[in-house]
Amino acid sequence: MAVDIEHPINVKWVDGYAVISNENKSINITIDNVALLLNISAVVEDRSTYIIAYHCTATKFDANAEVIGLYAGEVDIVTISKAQLSKVDCGFGIVLELSLANKAISAVKE
DSSP states (O other), rough: OOOOEEEEEEEEEEEEEEEEEEEEEEEEEEETEEEEEEEEEEEEETEEEEEEEEEEEEEETTTSEEEEEEEEEEEEEEEEETTTTEEEEEEEOOOOEEEEEEOOOSSSOO
């Protein structure tokens, strides 16, 4: 069950972004021939820092849509704040940036 978090999290990649506004939320991202699934499983606020537990998996395809690689990361933890973003490795050289989103953003763009 998704639980609203106090401050939305901005997930940014090379040519796009999404805003996650609750825990246990997964987003699907496609970059080139790689399909990513990022799951934010928990967010804990500690003063002005947010501790985020996440898991990322990726499937790489060739030009014929055949699977040529799989990546399954472990559940990991990063911290972000207004002054600090975190970079998340999702395999195959793809790095996502997690940062605090503007509180005015109320919808998730996917």
